[in-house]
Amino acid sequence: MTQGLDIEQMLAQHIARLKASLQQASGEGSGPEEGSDAWLLLNAFVENDPQNWHTLLANFEQSGHWLAEQGGKLDVRIVALQRYIDALVAELKQILSEQPLLLVETVERLHLLQSESIQALTRGYQSVTDQCLRDKDMFSQQLEHRLLALQRINGVSNSAMDLDQTLEITAQAIAEELQVDLCSIFFYDDMQRVLTLRATNGPRPLGGMHFTQRIGEGYSGWVAEKGQSLLVHDVMASPNFASEVQAYSSDYHGLMSLPIIFFGDAERLIGVISVLSQEPRDFTREEISFVEIVAGIIAINVENGRLYEQTDEQLRRKVHELATIHRVSSVIASTLNLDEVLQMITTQAVHLSGAERSCIFELDPDRRRLHVLAHYGLNANLVGQLYINVGQCCAGRTVQTGRPSMAVDCFHTDEHCFIRSDPFISSEIHSVLCVPLKVKDKILGCLCVYSSHRHLLSAEQMQLVNLFANESAIAIENARLYEETRRGLELKSVLLRELHHRVKNNLANVAGILSLQRRRSKSSDVRHILAESVNRVQGLAATHDLLAHEDVSEARVDEVARKIVGVASTNLVPPEKHITFKVEPCGIVIPSRAVTILALIINEMVSNAIKHGLAGQSVGRVIVRGREEDGWVYVQVSDNGTGPAFNLQFGENSESSSEGLGLSLIKNLAGDLEGQFSLRREHDLTSQNGTNTTGDGPAEYTVAEVRFPLVRRSRTRE
Structure with a gap:
């Protein structure tokens, strides 16, 4: 203890020399400045007061905090601290050169102080870096969870669910992700200028799903009118917005409300999306961005639905126009x-x-x-x-x-x-x-x-x-x-051929109009359906072209089939598929009225064989044949695809709720011929003379067959 007192007395006597050594070590013209590392270190060392040591260590720990928060380097501070220690040790060796035992004890105290100072500095620095790592890990987990929520919402929006069900799932996902008590989605009616509630994850307001807000009314109406976001720490404290909150049975305070806007050629208000919490709350920028992204997904989904309905209506109108034009053309031709x-x-x-x-x-x-x-x-x-x-x-x-x-x-x-x-x-x-x-x-x-x-x-x-x-x-x-x-009977054929040629040209114009519409459409489904419509018109045009070059009042079944197969193979067979077509000879002659109808029927059967029968196959075979039996004409289109797992037969009065456009057309057209249509599977496909036509032994084929009464004219051509 006596020697310890000697150390404090000795250090107090030489305080000026110790300060000068620290000043030289720091490279400054004066100092050390009060509160600096050198100043704190010297005071704690000289006075050897536990309170000074505690203050020194607390200051060094806080300094480590600041250093980490400012992005400083810990090793630079440690090196500086070591420089101060080395300067003090060198000065002490000169002062205590004749007292080696006191020098050893003094240097040990200084090194102890250095060790605890470095530990405090490191502890403060490490606490900040550890917290940053925890925050970063938490942010990564939150971001991953948020991305999964967006993926879920986007997947639901692109599914086959109806819009109301999609919005209900979206509202539930937003509420769960942001941990809020209520999420509501309103849609804007441009005609009535009102907002109508379409979905919510929780309790319904007074009026249920028929709850409406006028533009400018409540927080939803304010957001719709201004077209901008609204953030309120405690919405119940705002008289302008509290009325909408009071429509719910529970009290809500924290509010974030954003407009749903579609940014196309012109901005269009879709609606408003709002989230509320039972406690006052300030939403973060990341939470706002999340809801903005969801609002964008909803806007795109609603706009796509509107365009789909519009395109679907246009397609139905085009099909109706095509059917009407076909009827008029058929009447003119017949x-x-x-x-x-x-x-x-x-x-x-x-x-x-x-x-x-x-x-x-x-x-x-x-x-x-x-x-x-x-x-x-x-x-x-x-x-x-x-x-x-x-x-x-x-x-x-x-x-x-x-x-x-x-x-x-x-x-x-x-x-x-x-x-x-x-x-x-x-x-x-x-x-x-x-x-x-x-x-x-x-x-x-x-x-x-x-x-x-x-x-x-x-x-x-x-x-x-x-x-x-x-x-x-x-x-x-x-x-x-x-x-x-x-x-003059001699002019008859020439004039009627001209008629068929003009009808063919008009149908070519129709095909051109539909082709133009197909190229302008952005929907692949619409383009595919229009392509089928173009194929039907071109098949009818090819039939009129046949009548224009052959006997104008009649045509052979196999000649009609070859025309249709030629058009269908060009328009409907994808480049990656290799389909072999065969039209077997058939000398049955039918009148011109039945020619156009049969052409459309064959076109639909060949189209179904390519699109459905041979779906999923890169190589296939389609065979067209006709025969006469007991006063009936039978025309078959067969393919070696997987085919349906069921048989179909349509008569004049048959009904089927599952028939598509192609089967519906075949059914109606067969009815025009007073005939019937059937679809079945056969294991052995044979021609009229009883021989196998597959070329490789027995095979399983899908056979689409139409039959109708034969109306004989003057003769049957061979």
Whole structure:
């Protein structure tokens, strides 16, 4: 103890020299500064007071905290501390050069102080780094969990679930991920300018799922109106927003509410998504970003659903247009009753174009006046004795120029317009489209459609009317040709071949329109369905091409099949597949009316064989054959694919809830032929002469077969 007192006394006597050594070691002009490592170290060493030692160690531990938080290097501080210790040891050796025992004890105390200081510094530094590692690990786990939640929400959004079920699962996933008590999703009705609750994970508000908020009302209405996020620590303390919270049976305080916006060509508000906690809460930036991502997923999902419905409606309309055009073409190809054909055209032109009335004018032989051949929605007394001079009224001007014309509210200013004489019609009609009836640049008349809308028809509607005008021209020309054939049988074949050629060209135009729509569509499903529609039209066109080059009133079954197989193999067989087609000879001759229907049936059966029968196979075989038995014509399309696990048979009155578009078309078309359709599996495929046709022994084939009564004409060609 006496020697210890000697150490403090000795150090106090030489304090100036010790400070100078530390100042030199630090490389500064003065010091050491109060509170610095050197200053703390010297005070604790000289005074040897436990309180000073405790203060020194606490300061060094706090210094380690700051060093880690600022990103400093621990080894640099330790090296500096060692430099101070070395300077003090060197100075003590000079001071106590004649007292070796005291020097040893003094240096031991200094090294002890150094060791505890380094430990305190390291302890403070390590505590921060350990906490950073824990925070980083926790953040990684939270991020992984959040990504899994987003993956779950995105997977549900892309599933086949309906929208309400998808939103309910999304709300539940958000509530679980953010550990909140309530998540609600509102959708915005642009027409009524209200928000309607669509999904929630917890209790329903008053009014249940019919709960609505007006724009600007409550926090949901505020977010919808402003189009920006809303964060409130305690929403119950805000009078403007508390009313919406009070609609729930429980009290909620912490609020985060974000708009659901689709950012396309123009921003469109989809709705609002809100989360609430029972305790006051401040949501983090990461939590806000998570809900923003979910809002984006919902917006894209809703927009995709809207586009799908829109595309689906367009597809149904296209199929309806195609079926109507096919009906008109079939009537034109199968009858010479001009009144029936033109009445059908005027009716369908109105239905497909969205107009209300239509009229077909024919140019008189003197080419000076027009008279009405057929009309829809007009007064029969008004148009019965109606004549319009060429160059007068929209119809007369269209015939004069040979070009389509459209006008809005022209009836009030055109004194020659026949509609002015009927106040009832003129008060309802506002726009008119007139299309000339042309055959080889010869004007036969015009087709006019009248609409109540005060705008011009679209380009697509104009194309449809133009198509019906072409059909009308063909029908009128067809009737004229028929009259001429009565005077000369030799001209009959030439004129009817021209008819089929024009029908083929019109169908090619239809195929071109559908092909254009397919290329513009962004949906692969829509493009595939339109491709099938194009194939059907081209198959019908190929059939008309066959009739245009063969006997115009009839055709062989195998010739029709070869045309269809040629078109289907080009349009429907994927490049990666190798399918062999075989059409067996069949000399059965059927009339032209049955040719077009049979062509469509064969097209559908070949298409089903490629798409379904040979699905999943890179190599396959399709065989088409026909035969006559007991006054019935049997046409089969067989493939060596896996085929269905069931047999189907459709008669005239059969019904099936599982039939697709292809089977539905086959059923209806077979009904037009007063026939039947069946689908079955056969283990041994043999030709008409009883020999196996597979080429490699017995095999299992899927056989699609249609049968219909044979209507014989004058002869059967071989």
